[in-house]
Amino acid sequence: MKVHFWGTRGSLPASVVAETIRAKIFKAIKASQGRSFHNDDAIRQFINRELPFSVKGGYGTNTSCMEIINGEDYVICDAGTGLRDFGNYVMQQGAQRRQTFHIFLSHLHWDHIQGFPFFVPAYIPGNKVNIYGCHDHLEESFVTQQNFNNFPVPLKAMNSDIRFTVLDPGKPYAIGGFTVKIFQQNHPGNSYGYRFEKAGKSIVYSTDSEHKKDIDNPSYSFIAFFRDADLLIFDAQYAFSESLLTKEDWGHSNNMSAVELSVRAGVKRLCMYHNEPTVDDATLEEFLEKTRRYLALYAESYPLKIDLAYDGMEIEI
Numbered sequence: 001m002k003v004h005f006w007g008t009r010g011s012l013p014a015s016v017v018a019e020t021i022r023a024k025i026f027k028a029i030k031a032s033q034g035r036s037f038h039n040d041d042a043i044r045q046f047i048n049r050e051l052p053f054s055v056k057g058g059y060g061t062n063t064s065c066m067e068i069i070n071g072e073d074y075v076i077c078d079a080g081t082g083l084r085d086f087g088n089y090v091m092q093q094g095a096q097r098r099q100t101f102h103i104f105l106s107h108l109h110w111d112h113i114q115g116f117p118f119f120v121p122a123y124i125p126g127n128k129v130n131i132y133g134c135h136d137h138l139e140e141s142f143v144t145q146q147n148f149n150n151f152p153v154p155l156k157a158m159n160s161d162i163r164f165t166v167l168d169p170g171k172p173y174a175i176g177g178f179t180v181k182i183f184q185q186n187h188p189g190n191s192y193g194y195r196f197e198k199a200g201k202s203i204v205y206s207t208d209s210e211h212k213k214d215i216d217n218p219s220y221s222f223i224a225f226f227r228d229a230d231l232l233i234f235d236a237q238y239a240f241s242e243s244l245l246t247k248e249d250w251g252h253s254n255n256m257s258a259v260e261l262s263v264r265a266g267v268k269r270l271c272m273y274h275n276e277p278t279v280d281d282a283t284l285e286e287f288l289e290k291t292r293r294y295l296a297l298y299a300e301s302y303p304l305k306i307d308l309a310y311d312g313m314e315i316e317i
Contacts (some may be wrong), residue, residue, distance in 0.1 A: 001067065001069070001070040001198065001199075001201050001203070001316075002068075002069040002070070002314055002315065002316050002317065003066060003067070003068055003069070003203060003231060003233075003271075003312050003315045003316040004066070004067045004069060004293065004311060004312075004316065005060075005065075005066050005067075005082070005273075005309045005311060005312065005313045005314075006062060006065040006066065006067060006082030006083065006085050006086040006311065006312075007060070007062030007063050007064050007065035007066075007078075007080045007081055007082020007083070007085070007115070007142070007311060008060050008062070008064070008082070008273055008274070008309040008310055008311055008313070009057065009060065009061060009062060009063050009064075009080075009274070009276075009277045010063070010064070010111065010207075010208075010235070010237045010273055010274035010275060010276060010277060011063075011111055011237075011251065011274075011276075011277055012063065012111055013061050013062060013063055013277065014060070014061045014083050014275075014277040014278075015061065016049045016061060017059070020280065021283065023252075024054075024055050024058075027055045028047070028051055028055055028056070031050060031051060031055070031073065031076070031196045032046060040297070042146040047179050050053075050058055050306040052282075052285060053281075053285055054280075054281035054282040054284070054285040056284045057165075057281075057310070058281045058310065059275055059281050059284045059308065059309075059310040060310050060311025060312065061081075061311065062080060062081040062082035062085060062115075062311050063080030063081045063082065063112070063114065063115070064077075064078040064080040064083070064106070064111060064112050064207060064273075064274060065077070065078050065079060065080045065082030065083045065085075065115060066078065066082075066205065066233065066273075066287070067086060067159075068178075068196060070177065070178075071176065071177040072100075072104055073100045073101070073176045073177065073305070074090070074099065074100070074101045074102065074126070075102045075104075075178065075196070076102065076103045076104065076178045077103075077104050077105075077106070077178075077194065077205045077233075078103075078104070078105060078106055078113075078167045078207070079103055079105065079112060079113045079114075079115050079116045079119070079131075080111050080112050080113070080114060080115050081111075081114055081115045081118075082115060082311065083115030083116060083118070083119050084105075084115045084118040084119065085311075086119075087118070087119040087120045087121050087122075088120060090101070090120075090121050091121065091209035092119050098122065098124075098126040098127055098128075099121065099127050099128070100127070100128040100130070100176075101121065101122075101128065101129045101130065101221050102130050102132065102175055102176040103129065103130065103132065104133070104180070104191070104194050104205075105131065105132065105133035105135075105138070105192075105209055106116065106185075106191045106192055106193070106194075106205070106207050106208050107133070107135065107187060107189060107191035107192065108133065108137070108138070108141040108189075108206070109189070110145075112208075113141060113142065113145060114145070116142060116145070117145065117146055117153060119147055119153050121160065122158045122160045122162060122190045123158050123159055123160065124159065124160055125159045125160065126160070126161075126169050126293075127160035127161065128160065128161045128163070129160050129161065129162045129163070129211075129317050130163050130165065130175075131162065131163070131164050131165070132164075132166075132167050133164075133165075133166065133167065133192070133316075134166065134167050134168075134169055134182060134184075134190075134192045135166070135189075135190070136165055136166060138164050138165075139164040142164070144157055153256075165206070167182055168182075169183065169184050169192060174209045175253060177198060178196040178197060178198045179196075179197040179198065179285065180194055180195070180196055180197075181194070181195040181197070181225075182194055182195075182262050183195070183206075183221075183222070185206065185208065185209035185210075186209055186210045186211070186212065186251065187208045187209055187210060187251035187252075188250075188251050189219070190234060191207070191208040191209060191251070193205060193207075193209060194206075195225060195229070197257070201230050201236065202228065202229045202230050203229065203230065203231045203232075203233070203317065204225065204226055204229045204232045204233065204267075205233045206222075206225075206226070206232065206233065206234050206235065206288075207233065207234075207235040207273055207274045208235055208251055208252065208274065208300060209235050209252075209253055210243070210249070210250070210251050210252055210253055211253050211257045211261070212248075215257060215260070215261070220261075220264075222245060222261060222265075223261065223264055223265045224265075226261060226262070226265035226267055227265050227266060228265070228266045228268075229265070229268065230268050230269065230317045231263075231267075231268070231269045231270075231271060231315060231317055232258075232261075232262055232267045232269070232270050232271070233271050233273045233309070234258045234261075234270060234271070234272055234275065235252050235253045235272075235274040236253055236254055236255045236258045236272035236274070236291075237252040237253070237254075237274045237275065237276050238250075238252055238253070238254045238255075238276065239254055239255060239287065239290075240255065240256040243257075252274065255272060255287065255290070255291040255294070256294055256298075257296050258270055258272055258291070259291060259294055259298055259299075259304070259306070260298060262304055263295075263298065263299045263302050263304060268305070269304070269305045269306075269307070269315070270304055270306045270307070271306075271307045271308070271309050271315065272288070272291065272306070272307070272308045272309065273309045273312075275308065275309070284308060285308075287308065288306070288308040291306055291308075292306050293311065
């Protein structure tokens with residue numbers, strides 16, 4: 001089982017301007033001073049081994065979209081702008097085979113559905129696109145997004161077989177080869193987390209969820225939902241101080257809550273997600289390192305691996 005992140009920013013896409021690229025080039029050249037490179041391979045080794053991720057790469061620009069790779073059908077969580085890149089990738093693999101897509105939506109805020117009008121496989125006759133969510137206005141939101149006043153191509157002009165299914169959070173489902181369990185979360189208008197289970201492995205997708213004072217309760221309900229997950233994908237858009245002082249009730253969580261809940265639930269790997277779109281790569285890299293240091297303080301001996309998601313990242317389960 002593998003997870004591929006196509007979009008990892010929260011709230012809105014992040015821009016990359018020319019000055020950002022120049023700053024990365026400057027840092028790379030400065031780090032290379034005093035070194036000599038005899039061939040291209042030596043340059044690549046220097047980049048891979050010596051430069052920090054914030055210089056040699058970046059955390060990406062797309063909004064929420066994640067793929068679980070295991071089986072013939074495509075399983076996707078959220079349809080942010082990352083869905084466009086995913087769709088283009090699918091088309092590059094060859095469009096002659098008719099394909100089935102299962103798209104699970106945490107909620108219907110724009111940053112989680114705005115990639116769908118640009119999802120090329122949905123325009124291909126014979127493809128099946130199954131869209132799942134727990135909001136009664138599921139289909140209506142997609143129709144409205146592509147209303148002529150908002151977008152030039154209406155939903156009905158997409159030629160694939162598009163079906164909307166409203167799920168009941170109280171029931172488990174067998175979809176796309178997985179057992180799927182759902183949990184209601186604290187977010188304006190409500191959002192829903194998903195737990196995907198297959199062959200003894202489990203992935204929990206929990207974005208756009210705010211954890212408040214009741215997080216300290218020993219019987220806090222999310223503990224059972226996260227329990228023993230092989231991978232927990234967790235909304236940590238804010239630092240703890242932000243979530244407590246300036247952005248309370250905005251519907252997002254923080255890095256310290258991510259660590260504490262992971263340890264208490266026995267999670268094996270934590271991947272923070274829904275990254276703040278207004279901060280640069282160096283700040284996000286520092287945010288990750290601070291979170292790892294906090295784990296050492298909070299639970300020194302707990303073997304939790306912590307990542308910060310970026311566009312293009314893959315995690316093997």
